[in-house]
Amino acid sequence: MRSIEHTASLNEIHSKGYSLQVDVLSESECEFYKQLLERDYAKWSPYYANSSSMTHGLNDKSHEKVVYNLHNKDVSYFDLFDHPRVFPIVESVLQLGSYQESEAVNLLNTSARCPQEGAPAQQLHLDSNLPGCGRFPLIVVALFMLDDFTTVNGATRVVPCSHTLDHYAEDGKSYDSEVIITAEKGSVLLYDAALWHGSSVKQDASSRWAVILGFGRWFIKPSFDFCRNTPVQIYERISDERKALLGLKSEPPVDEFTRITRRSESIEWEAGYEFPGKSK
Numbered sequence: 001m002r003s004i005e006h007t008a009s010l011n012e013i014h015s016k017g018y019s020l021q022v023d024v025l026s027e028s029e030c031e032f033y034k035q036l037l038e039r040d041y042a043k044w045s046p047y048y049a050n051s052s053s054m055t056h057g058l059n060d061k062s063h064e065k066v067v068y069n070l071h072n073k074d075v076s077y078f079d080l081f082d083h084p085r086v087f088p089i090v091e092s093v094l095q096l097g098s099y100q101e102s103e104a105v106n107l108l109n110t111s112a113r114c115p116q117e118g119a120p121a122q123q124l125h126l127d128s129n130l131p132g133c134g135r136f137p138l139i140v141v142a143l144f145m146l147d148d149f150t151t152v153n154g155a156t157r158v159v160p161c162s163h164t165l166d167h168y169a170e171d172g173k174s175y176d177s178e179v180i181i182t183a184e185k186g187s188v189l190l191y192d193a194a195l196w197h198g199s200s201v202k203q204d205a206s207s208r209w210a211v212i213l214g215f216g217r218w219f220i221k222p223s224f225d226f227c228r229n230t231p232v233q234i235y236e237r238i239s240d241e242r243k244a245l246l247g248l249k250s251e252p253p254v255d256e257f258t259r260i261t262r263r264s265e266s267i268e269w270e271a272g273y274e275f276p277g278k279s280k
Contacts, residue, residue: 013191016160017162017192029186045066047277071226082245086190090105094138094217103217107245108215108221109212109213115153124178125169126169126197131167133192138220143211143212144212145185145186147208149208154202155180155200159195159196163196230269243269249265
């Protein structure tokens, strides 16, 4: 049976497009994950592919630290992926309308970002790639705040109820109904990915790390190929439930001689992934 808090969160996501969960992580947990992210950013960002040729402003990462694919960096991140205060709400939203409201939910994106001083406000955008998905959301985002989110450090701003609109936010436009979500570290912002949102201007030099997890219905393509980019040292340490959350039972079959169903009953994973550089 769903708790009163769980039901209230579902209603908020359905009506406003978002819901704020407070006191999800302790201060020590926030510090732990921040240290992991600083380590992983320093270690792997020199090897990132160049996105300078991309014209969309959201692809400009010159004013922020970003860590991609948290799932293949440290097994500790998985405790955020299926957090007991967060994942059940995500699952309930994304199972709505599915067959017997029980179909699988997969991770689509596991990343983190920390805007730097002077970073401009992001263009209001949506993460669902499709506006106005109606009463059956396709993607839900869980944003874990590892630092306080304030009006001066680039806190996320949203346009309430915009997840119901069938068009995109205008480029460069501010809306009177915008709300800046301020909250203490350890809070989690859950939102329908069709909600118009974006970070605000980063006016100070404080740390503002957030882990951003995108969850989707099982048939939606992830941002990266988790089947091929999960190293053996991580794969061997996670449960079958966590492997399934990565979508390792949702890989399309190679051909009709291999399997004729879109989903597999068993875990499918390709061994042999190696990180760039001298990581060994």
